[in-house]
Amino acid sequence: xxxxxxxxxxxxxxxxxxxxxxxxxxxxxxxxxxxxxxxxxxxxxxxxxxxxxxxxxxxxxxxxxxxxxxxxxxxxxxxxxxxxxxxxxxxxxxxxxxxxxxxxxxxxxxxxxxxxxxxxxxxxxxxxxxxxxxxxxxxxxxxxxxxxxxxxxxxxxxxxxxxxxxxxxxxxxxxxxxxxxxxxxxxxxxxxxxxxxxxxxxxxxxxxxxxxxxxxxxxxxxxxxxxxxxxxxxxxxxxxxxxxxxxxxxxxxxxxxxxxxxxxxxxxxxxxxxxxxxxxxxxxxxxxxxxxxxxxxxxxxxxxxxxxxxxxxxxxxxxxxxxxxxxxxxxxxxxxxxxxxxxxxxxxxxxxxxxxxxxxxxxxx
Amino acid sequence: xxxxxxxxxxxxxxxxxxxxxxxxxxxxxxxxxxxxxxxxxxxxxxxxxxxxxxxxxxxxxxxxxxxxxxxxxxxxxxxxxxxxxxxxxxxxxxxxxxxxxxxxxxxxxxxxxxxxxxxxxxxxxxxxxxxxxxxxxxxxxxxxxxxxxxxxxxxxxxxxxxxxxxxxxxxxxxxxxxxxxxxxxxxxxxxxxxxxxxxxxxxxxxxxxxxxxxxxxxxxxxxxxxxxxxxxxxxxxxxxxxxxxxxxxxxxxxxxxxxxxxxxxxxxxxxxx
Amino acid sequence: xxxxxxxxxxxxxxxxxxxxxxxxxxxxxxxxxxxxxxxxxxxxxxxxxxxxxxxxxxxxxxxxxxxxxxxxxxxxxxxxxxxxxxxxxxxxxxxxxxxxxxxxxxxxxxxxxxxxxxxxxxxxxxxxxxxxxxxxxxxxxxxxxxxxxxxxxxxxxxxxxxxxxxxxxxxxxxxxxxxxxxxxxxxxxxxxxxxxxxxxxxxxxxxxxxxxxxxxxxxxxxxxxxxxxxxxxxxxxxxxxxxxxxxxxxxxxxxxxxxxxx
Numbered sequence: 001x002x003x004x005x006x007x008x009x010x011x012x013x014x015x016x017x018x019x020x021x022x023x024x025x026x027x028x029x030x031x032x033x034x035x036x037x038x039x040x041x042x043x044x045x046x047x048x049x050x051x052x053x054x055x056x057x058x059x060x061x062x063x064x065x066x067x068x069x070x071x072x073x074x075x076x077x078x079x080x081x082x083x084x085x086x087x088x089x090x091x092x093x094x095x096x097x098x099x100x101x102x103x104x105x106x107x108x109x110x111x112x113x114x115x116x117x118x119x120x121x122x123x124x125x126x127x128x129x130x131x132x133x134x135x136x137x138x139x140x141x142x143x144x145x146x147x148x149x150x151x152x153x154x155x156x157x158x159x160x161x162x163x164x165x166x167x168x169x170x171x172x173x174x175x176x177x178x179x180x181x182x183x184x185x186x187x188x189x190x191x192x193x194x195x196x197x198x199x200x201x202x203x204x205x206x207x208x209x210x211x212x213x214x215x216x217x218x219x220x221x222x223x224x225x226x227x228x229x230x231x232x233x234x235x236x237x238x239x240x241x242x243x244x245x246x247x248x249x250x251x252x253x254x255x256x257x258x259x260x261x262x263x264x265x266x267x268x269x270x271x272x273x274x275x276x277x278x279x280x281x282x283x284x285x286x287x288x289x290x291x292x293x294x295x296x297x298x299x300x301x302x303x304x305x306x307x308x309x310x311x312x313x314x315x316x317x318x319x320x321x322x323x324x325x326x327x328x329x330x331x332x333x334x335x336x337x338x339x340x341x342x343x344x345x346x347x348x349x350x351x352x353x354x355x356x357x358x359x360x361x362x363x364x365x
Numbered sequence: 366x367x368x369x370x371x372x373x374x375x376x377x378x379x380x381x382x383x384x385x386x387x388x389x390x391x392x393x394x395x396x397x398x399x400x401x402x403x404x405x406x407x408x409x410x411x412x413x414x415x416x417x418x419x420x421x422x423x424x425x426x427x428x429x430x431x432x433x434x435x436x437x438x439x440x441x442x443x444x445x446x447x448x449x450x451x452x453x454x455x456x457x458x459x460x461x462x463x464x465x466x467x468x469x470x471x472x473x474x475x476x477x478x479x480x481x482x483x484x485x486x487x488x489x490x491x492x493x494x495x496x497x498x499x500x501x502x503x504x505x506x507x508x509x510x511x512x513x514x515x516x517x518x519x520x521x522x523x524x525x526x527x528x529x530x531x532x533x534x535x536x537x538x539x540x541x542x543x544x545x546x547x548x549x550x551x552x553x554x555x556x557x558x559x560x561x562x563x564x565x566x567x568x569x570x571x572x573x574x575x576x577x578x579x580x581x582x583x584x585x586x587x588x589x590x591x592x593x594x595x596x597x598x599x600x601x602x603x604x605x606x607x608x609x610x611x612x613x614x615x616x617x618x619x620x621x622x623x624x625x626x627x628x629x630x631x632x633x634x635x636x637x638x
Numbered sequence: 639x640x641x642x643x644x645x646x647x648x649x650x651x652x653x654x655x656x657x658x659x660x661x662x663x664x665x666x667x668x669x670x671x672x673x674x675x676x677x678x679x680x681x682x683x684x685x686x687x688x689x690x691x692x693x694x695x696x697x698x699x700x701x702x703x704x705x706x707x708x709x710x711x712x713x714x715x716x717x718x719x720x721x722x723x724x725x726x727x728x729x730x731x732x733x734x735x736x737x738x739x740x741x742x743x744x745x746x747x748x749x750x751x752x753x754x755x756x757x758x759x760x761x762x763x764x765x766x767x768x769x770x771x772x773x774x775x776x777x778x779x780x781x782x783x784x785x786x787x788x789x790x791x792x793x794x795x796x797x798x799x800x801x802x803x804x805x806x807x808x809x810x811x812x813x814x815x816x817x818x819x820x821x822x823x824x825x826x827x828x829x830x831x832x833x834x835x836x837x838x839x840x841x842x843x844x845x846x847x848x849x850x851x852x853x854x855x856x857x858x859x860x861x862x863x864x865x866x867x868x869x870x871x872x873x874x875x876x877x878x879x880x881x882x883x884x885x886x887x888x889x890x891x892x893x894x895x896x897x898x899x900x
Contacts, residue, residue, distance in 0.1 A: 043576035048587035068577030069422060071587035076861045077571070084483040086493060086576050182847040184862060225847025229755070238759070347864075354863040359694045361850045374723045378735070381720045381782075384775070385742045388753030392745070395756075444649060451645030459646060465881075466653050469661055471828065472880045474836030474853050476860055477873040481660030488663070504656040507649070512828060513787060516821040520791045526642070536642065550790055554736065554783050558829075561743040585748050600749045607744055611737055 031289070033065040039283035041066040042089035042290060045081075047273070048073060050092065050143070050309075052302040059293050065286060082106065087280045089287040092142050094273050099132040100345040101276065108279045109137045114288040117296045124335040125312035128272045131342040139274035140291050141312035143304070145246035146270045146333035146340065147186060148263040150253070155240045158260060165264030166194035168241065170213075172220045179230045179242035180223035184350075184357040185343065186269070187214060190243060193266045193339070200344045207352065214360045222364065234259060247309030249330035254308070261330035267339025272312070389604060396597035413598035423584060423599060429495065430580040433570075434563040437502035442556040444503075445510025450544055452511075453518045467508035475568035478505060483572040494575035501573040502566065506559035513555030517548040667870035685871035695855070699876065702852040703883075705841075706834035709773040713781040713830045714823060716774065721785030721822070722815075725792075736786060739779050747776060751843050758844065765845045772840040780829035788822025789815070824891040832880060852876055 033040040040063075044056075048071040056067045070088075072078040075097040082088075082101075093101065101107050112118075118140065125141045133139045149168070151161055155177075161168050169178065169190070181187060189199040191210035201207065217223070226233065231248050233239060235255045244252070249261045275291045277284055293299060300313035305324050310331060311317050317332070325331035334340070370378075399410035417423055452460055470478050482501045486493055521544070529539040545552070567582035574583070581603075585596055668686075670679040689695045724735045742750065751772055758768045792815060800810040838853030852872065859869035 045576070049593070070576060070579060071584075073587050074861070076864060079864070080483075080861055081572070083487075084493060084572060085487045085490075088576055180847075182842075184858075227847075229843070350863055351865055354859065354865065355688075355692065355694075358698070358850065358855065358858070361847075362694050362698060364848050368726055368728050370723055370726050374719075374726065377719055378723045381716065381778075382738055385739065385779070388750050388757060388775070389742055389745055391753045391757055392749060444652070447645045448649040451642050451649075454642040455646055456643070459643075459650075463646070463649070463653065466657055468828075468832075468881070468884060469657055469877070472832040472835075472884070473661075473877060474838070474856050474873060476838075476853075476857050477664055477870070478660070480860055480866065480869075481664050484663040484667075485656075485660040500656065504652075507652075509829075512825050513784070516784075516788055516825055517791060519821060520788075520818075540642075551787055553733075554787050557736075557740045558780065558783065561740060564744050565747050567748065582746055582748060585746055596749060600745050603745055604741075607741055611734075611741070 028062070029064055030062050031064070033063045033286050033289075037283065037285040039286060040064065041068065042281075042283050042286050043068045043070065043087065044090045044092075044290065045070045045072060045078060045086075045088045046090075046092040047071060050273075050307060052299070052306040054302055055294065055299055058299070059290060062293065063286065063289060067290070082278065087282060088278055089281040089283050090290055091276050091278060092273055093276065094343075095128070095132050095271055096343045096345040098139050098274060098276055101278075102133070102138055103345070106279055107138050107276050108281065108284060110140065110277060110291065111285070111288045114285070115140065115292045115295075117292050120295065120297060120300075120314060121312045122314040122317065125272060127335075128270060128342060129274060132344075133274075139276050140295055141272050141274045142294065143247065143307070143309040144270070144272040144312055144333075145310050146263055147181075147189065147243065147245055147268050148249065148261055148330070148333075150234055150242045150244045150249045150259050150261055150330070152237060152240045152258050153260045154258055158262075161241075161262055162265070165262075165266045166190050167266075169194075169217050169223075169243075170220050174241055175221045177240040178221045178223040179233060179239050179244075180217075180225050181230070181243045182225040182227050184353050186243065187357070187360070188353055189269045189343070191217075193264070193268060196266065199269060199341050200346070202346065202349055207356070211356045211360065215363050218360065218364045225361065225364075246330045246333045247307065250310075250325060250328050251308035253328045253330055254325070261328075263334055263337075265339075267337065267341065269343055270333065270335075270340045271342065389600075392597045393601045393604060396594060396601040398594060401594060413594040414602075417595050417598045417602070420595065422579065423595070426579045426581050426584040427599070429498075429578055430564060430582075433495070433499050433502055433580060434560050436499050437506050437563040438556055438560040440503050441506035441510050441559050442552060445507045445555060445559075446514060446545070446548075446552050448507070449511045449514040449518060450540065450548075453515075453521075467511060470505045471508050471512075475566070479569040479572035482569065486573065492575060493573055495578050498570055498574040498578065498580075501569050502563045505566075505569060506562055509558045509562055510552075510555035513558055514548055514551040517551035521547055664870045664873060667867050668874045669871075671867055685868050686875070688868060689871060689875060695872070698850055698855055699852050699879070701850075702835050702876075703879070705769070705773070705849075705851065706831050709770065709777060709834045710827055710831045712770065712774050713778050714826065717778055717781035717826065718785055718819075718823070720778075720782045721789055721819075724782070724786050725789035732786075732790065736783065739782050743779050748839065750775070751840055755843055765848055768844040769841050769849055772844040773834055773837065776837075776840060777830040777834055781826040784826035784829060785819060785822040788819040788825075792818050820891055824887055827887055828884065831883070835880060836876065 042065065044067055046069070050071070051069075056069055059065065060067055072081070075093050078091065078093055079097060079100070082091075091101075098107070118136075121141055125144050126136070128144060129136060129139055129141055149161065149166075151158075156168075156174070164171065168174070169180075188207075188210055191213040192199045192201060192206065195206070195209055195213055197203075197206045197210070224239070230242050230244055231252060234242050234244070234252045237256060237258060246261075253259050253261060275294065277287045277291075281287050294303075295313065297313055297315050300311040301316040301320065304311035304313075304316060304320055308325075308331070310333060311320070321332045394406065396413055397409050397411070398406050399408035399412065448463070452463055473481075482497075482504075483493070486497050491497060525543055525547070526539050529543040530536065534542065565582065566580070567586055570580045571583050571586075574580070581599065585599075588596060666679070669681055669683070671682050671684065720739070724732055724739075727735055754768070754772050754775065758771065761768075763771075796814055796818070797810055800814045805813065836851075836853040836856070838851060838857045841849040841851050842854060856869050856872050856876075859865045859872060863869075
């Protein structure tokens with residue numbers, strides 16, 4: 001009994017110690033959401049581990065509001081949940097998913113008058129957003145990046161991987177030492193790019209060629225198909241080469257000095273995740289304020305520094321790439337390379353690729 | 366059953382226990398790690414616990430998980446027990462039908478059951494949230510409760526209940542005083558299975574809950590992207606709490622018994638004086 | 639006894655609403671195309687044709703059944719002795735021993751699997767072995783619980799009687815204890831085999847993404863591809879196969895039950 005009460009004492013001490021919130025403390029109240037908009041609660045749905053610890057408490061303080069914050073594991077799960085009738089006020093999906101939501105009339109237009117911080121976003125990222133939302137009516141960029149290869153400099157010659165690009169995945173020298181990405185979309189992107197095709201192709205011959213490419217990749221290097229485990233795996237140096245998202249790569253590079261990053265010369269997928277407001281939002285006015293708040297320098301700086309993905313905020317990006325992420329090439333993915341593409345939503349293609357993808361996965365053993 | 370075990374038997378039990386607890390000990394150890402690594406222990410620290418207690422989403426998810434599991438276990442154990450007993454006296458065709466239908470949520474992949482529930486709730490235009498999540502949990506727990514109780518009922522002498530009724534028991538008394546005591550192990554293990562099923566569920570919860578309502582699994586699944594020792598801290602807390610509850614459950618009756626013993630002694634002394 | 643059978647009625651209603659109706663919706667999707675908007679259903683058998691005309695899908699199914707079968711066998715082999723030991727322990731210790739077995743299942747399955755990944759990552763075991771460790775770890779407690787439940791119900795007098803009649807320990811076990819605990823094994827199989835066939839998280843995480851099982855396939859088609867019709871069709875095919883195998887198991891259970899009666 002004595003031991004239990006001791007344990008209780010310790011745990012309540014821990015609670016007391018840490019009872020205060022994670023708010024950075026520098027934010028002050030600028031508005032009372034209830035008075036101004038008639039509602040003070042918003043539901044935000046974002047990817048997991050994709051926001052700084054201080055952002056939500058800061059916003060709640062500034063607007064005397066409550067944020068209910070949910071996270072999803074993939075764009076597709078988010079979409080399925082929306083189909084199930086879940087009502088959110090702010091979503092942070094990827095480009096192609098925003099394209100889909102727009103085409104299905106599930107988004108509402110933003111209130112440009114409230115979005116006073118948009119001029120802080122760099123032109124490059126605005127250019128990427130214009131691919132799916134040309135007039136900027138629906139989406140405000142949140143993070144952006146590309147897909148590339150992380151490799152161990154000690155075991156892979158940088159000159160070789162720069163020269164070969166994606167084709168290094170066909171080189172049996174690296175058999176059993178490669179992480180591939182367990183996603184149909186990303187792997188077909190790699191194969192199509194390696195073959196010099198567009199990742200948005202719908203040409204049957206090109207798709208079949210990409211399928212054959214993936215089969216020979218399986219044969220040559222027997223990759224482990226992983227998703228997020230790739231991050232820990234590469235930090236621990238479990239493998240020599242990994243297909244990775246730039247923001248995760250930036251994190252790996254800061255944690256393990258042996259690792260380097262390359263964006264293959266055959267071109268890759270550049271993407272942008274952006275904030276949007278669903279048409280069934282119950283409190284769009286506050287949602288617009290949230291978006292504006294999140295795109296501001298302070299929040300973007302904290303966000304990007306903590307998470308490792310590249311911020312669309314021009315000033316924050318410049319400072320971070322010269323500061324915290326100095327020398328981390330993956331933090332500043334290339335822009336304006338003509339072979340890089342933004343992914344487009346194409347339901348027919350997704351279905352077509354899915355059966356081929358099952359076969360690719362089954363061919364491995 | 367005879368109630369004695371050889372040393373070899375006992376050793377076997379402890380080997381199985383070691384197997385079950387290896388990953389848990391691993392989780393607990395690394396929840397106290399001062400660095401983020403899950404392979405190198407670099408020093409003792411409580412930072413992940415601090416982070417956990419400061420995180421509102423985690424604290425809420427714990428609350429929703431426990432609340433949902435408690436309600437679902439209570440309701441499904443009651444309904445499951447009543448139904449299982451009723452079923453043992455029902456016609457064969459009803460027995461068969463219920464068993465077959467009960468198999469559906471158990472044999473279907475969670476994702477299918479989950480999508481089924483989601484389609485069901487949305488077609489009725491019910492806004493998903495805590496209530497729908499609890500309803501879904503009750504629905505998938507009941508079959509497991511019944512599965513635990515049915516074998517017990519099968520080995521029960523069918524004449525006992527009749528005898529109780531003949532001796533003047535009301536059906537309710539027969540149920541409460543005769544049948545239930547005989548199947549209480551089954552009810553107990555059914556409730557345990559229901560609780561752990563509900564507590565652990567991920568996919569069905571994900572698709573039947575609404576904005577702002579997360580359980581621990583949903584939180585974990587979306588947050589294991591990078592090494593996240595906060596989740597180890599969360600799991601360790603669960604281990605501590607459950608262990609504490611177990612100790613209390615087992616120690617309190619012992620203390621009470623001892624006290625009773627002492628009181629008896631006192632009374633005895635008083636009587637002697 | 640009529641009054642007892644009436645107790646089933648509320649559940650019959652609940653069961654129809656909460657289990658049958660959602661399942662019918664899945665069936666509806668399996669036999670239609672263009673499912674995402676409710677008004678445009680069209681009857682078709684194409685989803686099933688697609689599954690069986692390509693060798694890759696049946697081979698995924700076969701692999702899943704094989705894996706679940708092996709997992710179940712290992713669980714019986716490891717779980718029976720454990721349940722037996724618990725049932726033979728002093729009655730006042732049994733509930734603690736059972737709690738010790740169930741306690742780990744209250745820790746999140748995802749977390750436990752990640753922990754195994756951490757432990758096994760550095761080892762030299764094959765991906766297949768790791769997947770089996772994860773599967774057995776996850777399902778074994780349910781097998782032990784069921785077997786224990788059945789064993790603890792056996793009347794000690796039966797064992798004594800067997801001994802009195804000259805049976806040695808082995809004979810007593812094989813001819814008395816084991817047959818009387820078959821019902822526990824059967825419910826154990828239900829609790830292990832069924833979820834094992836459709837598990838997707840364990841093979842995904844511990845198998846390095848190299849083990850596509852039917853559960854992964856269903857998950858992929860429902861979520862990644864958003865093809866609910868084909869996903870439903872795969873689920874239905876799996877459900878039918880499992881129902882058949884359950885029917886066979888139950889037949890076996892009944893046969894041993896009848897032999898007991900003789």
